[in-house]
Amino acid sequence: TERKTMSRSEEYVNVFVPGRVCLFGEHSDWAGTYRRFNSDVVEGYALVCGTRQGVYARAKAHPKLLKMSSRLNNGEVVNFECEMNPDTLKEIAAKGGFWSYVAGVAYEVSTNYEVRGLEIDNYKTDLPIKKG
Numbered sequence: 001t002e003r004k005t006m007s008r009s010e011e012y013v014n015v016f017v018p019g020r021v022c023l024f025g026e027h028s029d030w031a032g033t034y035r036r037f038n039s040d041v042v043e044g045y046a047l048v049c050g051t052r053q054g055v056y057a058r059a060k061a062h063p064k065l066l067k068m069s070s071r072l073n074n075g076e077v078v079n080f081e082c083e084m085n086p087d088t089l090k091e092i093a094a095k096g097g098f099w100s101y102v103a104g105v106a107y108e109v110s111t112n113y114e115v116r117g118l119e120i121d122n123y124k125t126d127l128p129i130k131k132g
Contacts, residue, residue, distance in 0.1 A: 012060035012119075019051040019127045056124040062117030066106045068099070070122040073129060084117040086110050 024047050066089070068080045080099045082088055086107055093104035109115050 012058045015057045015059055016054055017057075018054040021049045021051055023047040023049060051127075053126045053128075055122060055127065057120050057122045059118060059120045061115075062119045064117045065119070066103075066117060067119040068102055068122065069120075071124060073125075084110050084115070 062084070064084055066080070066082055066084045069077055070080075071077050078098070080102065082092060082103070084106065089103045089107035089110060093100050093107055106118065109118070
């Protein structure tokens with residue numbers, strides 16, 4: 001990651017998250033954490049390889065909000081903003097929809113890591129849409 005200064009008080013981090021290819025074993029590797037709560041979840045194995053495609057973003061702390069912008073494959077920019085409140089995030093995640101995954105991850109971050117707020121600009125994604 002690379003840190004750059006936007007102004008004297010605002011620092012952001014450039015982030016690249018690579019895509020992945022499961023050479024065998026699909027969607028079972030990440031389920032292992034749920035075995036703590038449900039022993040019926042079968043232990044998973046996968047051989048995973050990173051790709052050169054991925055998600056590119058800039059992120060910085062925000063005092064109390066989750067603010068996210070994302071550039072779609074057609075160039076359109078969509079925005080999302082809400083309080084970084086666990087109850088609010090959990091409700092948005094449970095509704096489903098375009099921002100539900102973001103809200104669910106923000107819920108986990110806010111409840112496990114004492115993060116007050118985040119501002120994320122997903123300015124480029126070159127992964128195939130709805131392929132994983």
